[in-house]
Amino acid sequence: MFSLGRLSFMTVVSIWIAIAVKGIVAESLLEVHMLGCIKNRKSNNAVTFEVTLLNPNDTIVTGNIINYTNLVSTFTLNSKEIFIQRFDAAVEVIGSGLSRKGIKITSDGELLVYASSSHISQHDLGGYLSLPVRVQGNIYYVVTGKDNGVILIVGVWSNTTVEVSLLTNYNVTYNDTVYVNGSIIMETLDEYSTMQIYSTGDLTGTRINSSQTVSVFSGNRLSGTYPNMYHVVEQLPPLHLWGKTYVTAPPRNFTYHCKVTSSLPLTIVTYTCKGEARAFALAETGSFETLNFEQEICLLTSTEPILVTMMINNDTALGSMTIMSPLDDVTGSLMTYVSRLLTNAEIVIISNTSLKMEPASISPKFIECPSFLGYCITHLENLTGNTVYTITSGSGNDSFIASGFVHGQTATDDSTAYPLLYHTSASSAYNGQMEKALSLDNKTTTLAPEFYQDVISNTDQNLQKAPEQCKCCSFKNYSMEEIANYTKSLKKELTVNPNTTSKYLRTLSSAEDQRISSKFIGYTAAIVLGTLGACLLIADIGNILQMFRFIGRAFSNE
Structure with a gap:
């Protein structure tokens, strides 16, 4: 027995x-992308949301495309082969509220996924390079255009709590409720859920915090009047993918400005253009500075990780936006796709070595290597759309440092831009510091003005001066007793009991994992x-x- x-x-x-x-093995082999389509029209005319898949591997990759209702298609891709899936306006997320219009892509190998939204009659284009779910996170800071800012959050897992802390110069309406600057919008997302937030102004600096991984897109809705209408969109990287060293350079004959966003309080950013170094301080987490670089090549370094976003335009092309990748190591080759919608495309590559391109007929049209920079900028111009381009080191090294983006125009002078690659490395020390900095939840530590001034003055002789403090304040003499009482109350107000923070409370229970x-x-x-x-x-x-x-x-x- x-x-x-x-x-x-x-x-x-x-x-x-x-x-x-x-x-477990079957699921771990899946590469997952979760996409969303921000509204790109003012009328009922046709919108096409186009998703392009590129297999950068030497082996075959198979997978599925699934929307919020059913399986859309399956695919099998050989090396360097592309697959294009087009959706109609039904997938476009409309309105400021909650809906269910996410698009999920699963595959048994790595894919490069590009998405674009084009409006035929209103001649507009917006696109982005998708980040796979495995490198996404749950803390984001938003970057949008200055007008008609929009945020789109797509749920990856069921029962995901999302908290959006607004930073805006205009009121926001969500689900018919008006929210002002500093308000918090709470929502619970499931897989494929799409939470979209509209503003008539700028939403840059808005913080998104979620209990589980989410995909976040931002930019602006279709703005302006025909023919000067534009729409920009990008997928935002989470905080742990931000970097400390960036090089920015515009496409040829274009101008640009940058929005620089901080990940930690009191971040010192130094930028060098034409060999002249200047610097400024970002006092709070999520604060940002707009820098107008025109046509200059600039090197940006920081004491803490930052996000650098380029806004590109010229006299003939409507605006575009791209998230810059920090300078990163590339092993082997770098592959990218130029959209079939572009008739005049350019790849801008920042690297520390000479480059070799495929197809072999491609040759650099313009290379510049500023002496102060230590890197060269290669412009590949007049590229053909619907083509895969491969970039490798021309010096014979297996690895090289690179960053850059693809920029292009359509026949109607609409333009779009998207990163050449996404940054995937993250420092564990940085993650620990980030968690420590955010452990006070919604409480804010106010820095003394004199401390802020000391850091500014000691960084560089060319640092910008800190803003003047409170011109409208009135002053009076206080007694010692009043000072003592005020100090006591201030100490009581600023003291945080560590046993009441959400970080401590989370140690007492297991987090739900869907x-x-x-x-x-x-x-x-x-x-x-x-x-x-x-x-x-x-x-x-x-x-x-x-x-x-x-x-x-x-x-x-x-």
């Missing part, structure tokens, strides 16, 4: 372990443990029955 029970137990456990491992693999592991563990107990009980059932009979006879003899 015992041998039969042991055999039954080991057989059941082996089966369940095999099923669990198979499920991933399929996590649920499968939990159910498998419960079944295995239950089966273990049952098998042990079955193995000894004869002995247990014999024990009860012995006890019964003992009581009977008494």
